[in-house]
Amino acid sequence: MKYEEAMAELEKISIQMENNELGIDQLAEKLNQAKELIKFCRAQLVNIEQEIQKILSDEEK
Amino acid sequence: MTPVTLWELNNIIKDVIENNLDDTYWVMGELAEARQASNGHFYGELIQKDESGRNVIARARVNCWAQQYNLIRLRFLHETGQEIRAGLKVLLEVQVTFHEQYGYALKITDVDSSYTMGDLARRRKEILAKLEEEGILHDNQTLPMHRLTWRIAIVSAETAAGYGDFCDQLLHNEYDLRFRIQLFPATMQGQHVEESVSTALCQIANEEEKWDAVVIIRGGGAVADMSDFDSYQLASIVAQFPLPVIVGIGHERDETVLDYVAHQRVKTPTAAAAFLIDHQLEELSLLNHLQQRVSQSASNLLKNEQNRLEMLKEQIPLLFRTVSQRIGYRLDLLQQRLRQNVERRIQNESHRLNLITSQMESLNPDRLLKLGYSITTHEGKLVRNPNQLHPGDHITTRTEHGEIKSIVEA
Numbered sequence: 001m002k003y004e005e006a007m008a009e010l011e012k013i014s015i016q017m018e019n020n021e022l023g024i025d026q027l028a029e030k031l032n033q034a035k036e037l038i039k040f041c042r043a044q045l046v047n048i049e050q051e052i053q054k055i056l057s058d059e060e061k
Numbered sequence: 062m063t064p065v066t067l068w069e070l071n072n073i074i075k076d077v078i079e080n081n082l083d084d085t086y087w088v089m090g091e092l093a094e095a096r097q098a099s100n101g102h103f104y105g106e107l108i109q110k111d112e113s114g115r116n117v118i119a120r121a122r123v124n125c126w127a128q129q130y131n132l133i134r135l136r137f138l139h140e141t142g143q144e145i146r147a148g149l150k151v152l153l154e155v156q157v158t159f160h161e162q163y164g165y166a167l168k169i170t171d172v173d174s175s176y177t178m179g180d181l182a183r184r185r186k187e188i189l190a191k192l193e194e195e196g197i198l199h200d201n202q203t204l205p206m207h208r209l210t211w212r213i214a215i216v217s218a219e220t221a222a223g224y225g226d227f228c229d230q231l232l233h234n235e236y237d238l239r240f241r242i243q244l245f246p247a248t249m250q251g252q253h254v255e256e257s258v259s260t261a262l263c264q265i266a267n268e269e270e271k272w273d274a275v276v277i278i279r280g281g282g283a284v285a286d287m288s289d290f291d292s293y294q295l296a297s298i299v300a301q302f303p304l305p306v307i308v309g310i311g312h313e314r315d316e317t318v319l320d321y322v323a324h325q326r327v328k329t330p331t332a333a334a335a336f337l338i339d340h341q342l343e344e345l346s347l348l349n350h351l352q353q354r355v356s357q358s359a360s361n362l363l364k365n366e367q368n369r370l371e372m373l374k375e376q377i378p379l380l381f382r383t384v385s386q387r388i389g390y391r392l393d394l395l396q397q398r399l400r401q402n403v404e405r406r407i408q409n410e411s412h413r414l415n416l417i418t419s420q421m422e423s424l425n426p427d428r429l430l431k432l433g434y435s436i437t438t439h440e441g442k443l444v445r446n447p448n449q450l451h452p453g454d455h456i457t458t459r460t461e462h463g464e465i466k467s468i469v470e471a
Contacts, residue, residue: 003208003209004207004208004209007208007344007347007348007351010348010351010355011351013355014351014354014355014358017354017355017358017359017362018354018358020362022362024362024363024366027359027362027363031355031359034352034355038348038351038352038355041348042345042348044209044211044239045209045211045238045239045341045344045345045348046236046237046238046239046345047237047238047239
């Protein structure tokens, strides 16, 4: 999946949620999907490894 | 005529020149050669071409001594952003000199930089007009930048300070934004700029799918010569480049044609890095915003559902009470009606009973006996008619206070 597609999907989910188009039974599924999309997009933008190392080195201090 | 020595002749010419010409002249021309010798003196050649621009119709050596040249050079550089170099059109204030040994030369005493500026501006304008005519002037500018722009191809000189600054700023950004970079080395100064940068750009274009954007950068620092970038060929490549091109070739005052055709122009390599970081940062904040929206609306949804449940929970006893009240009311009503019915029935019955009692009362034989009547029976049967009896029958007569036994005579 491409980043731009993922972002578009994410936007769709957030709009569906805001417009109350999702039933409570769909919520968990969509929320999980959104979580995966966010994780994916974030990994594209941000150097996760560096971030983790930064957090680890912060803890050492 | 007595022959003269060459030295004598040259001295005669020198005298004529020095005594008959003005001290200085302002002369227009093009520098065909320009170099600063190791001792700091400037040597060059000034030419004039015919209208076709192909044939040289006049030529003169020019020079300038180190001390004077340094002053002139710095001012020219400051005002035009250019080194005094071959290829420039210049307006020079010169002193005509003749040296016995080296011959005719023009000694530069001043330079009018606005003339050169005007010429460079005109050349830039011509290049831009040509690109416009070809319809490609704004091609790169209108090329959309990928929302995810992280694979950056760099055209720069490897040793340039600006390149180091750029990499440092980009790769160690405080947001940990991810970038992948690769240098495509090129000469960024001098006459080989056009060829060298073109080659580097073509290499990148050949693997276009590996990159999201191109950055052309050059170290800042000293004011450097910009006009090497005022090239039609370079501008044409950048304008038609399949990826957005960001130009940061380190200049404050002057612009090159590349600045007009590039997707984005910035002043310094550091600014180029900042531009790329900002672009990604915008995406990151958009993502954060979306994340917030999703979690917010999810928790809202949950809260709403919970509220609904809560409300239902509260409503159930209330509803139950209403229902039970209604049922109770109906029961009460029924009970009341039942009671009324029963009472009415009882009243009716007692009424009837009273009636019957009083009727029965009126039929009670004791009452008649009390009134003085008597009842006669024969063998337990009431005697209503004397015909029932025969002489000799024993009859019993009942009165209020006792019975009388008699025998029938007739």
